[in-house]
Amino acid sequence: MGKDGKSGAKGKGKAGGSDENASKGKGKGAKGGDGLGTCTYVKARHILCEKQGKINEAYKKLQDGWLSNGDKVPPAEFAKVAQEYSECPSGKKGGDLGWFPRGKMAGPFQEVAFNTPVGVTSAPFKSTHGYHIILSEGRKN
Numbered sequence: 001m002g003k004d005g006k007s008g009a010k011g012k013g014k015a016g017g018s019d020e021n022a023s024k025g026k027g028k029g030a031k032g033g034d035g036l037g038t039c040t041y042v043k044a045r046h047i048l049c050e051k052q053g054k055i056n057e058a059y060k061k062l063q064d065g066w067l068s069n070g071d072k073v074p075p076a077e078f079a080k081v082a083q084e085y086s087e088c089p090s091g092k093k094g095g096d097l098g099w100f101p102r103g104k105m106a107g108p109f110q111e112v113a114f115n116t117p118v119g120v121t122s123a124p125f126k127s128t129h130g131y132h133i134i135l136s137e138g139r140k141n
Helices: 052-065 075-085 089-093 107-115
Strands: 041-049 096-101 125-127 130-140
Touching (some): 041 052, 041 089, 052 075, 075 089, 107 130
Antiparallel strands (some): 041 096, 041 130, 125 130
């Protein structure tokens, strides 16, 4: 049920091998560059909330502390917000999901996780499991 929940995707189909071209322009012609959309594994933290209002509160806390100044959220600080707001069991570990391969996570979550540059915090988004914020911590092949 998780991988097939494509109804929440934003209409940019992922048919065939179009992942490289769907990397929002950043990785075109430079596969070894930032690896957006082309890497095999991602290391990430996340915050999961059932209600949109709660995820927006968590995001506001991140914005007030770092994002509104153009700063990146330090992983330790993201972890504190995850412990406070996340309703996922990983919240107890600061939202740490560790390394996971392409194909393991459901549609929108995978798309955001594999297209968020390392060190960057995503905006809130909806998946079949609720509302998420992702902090990308690494990528590898």
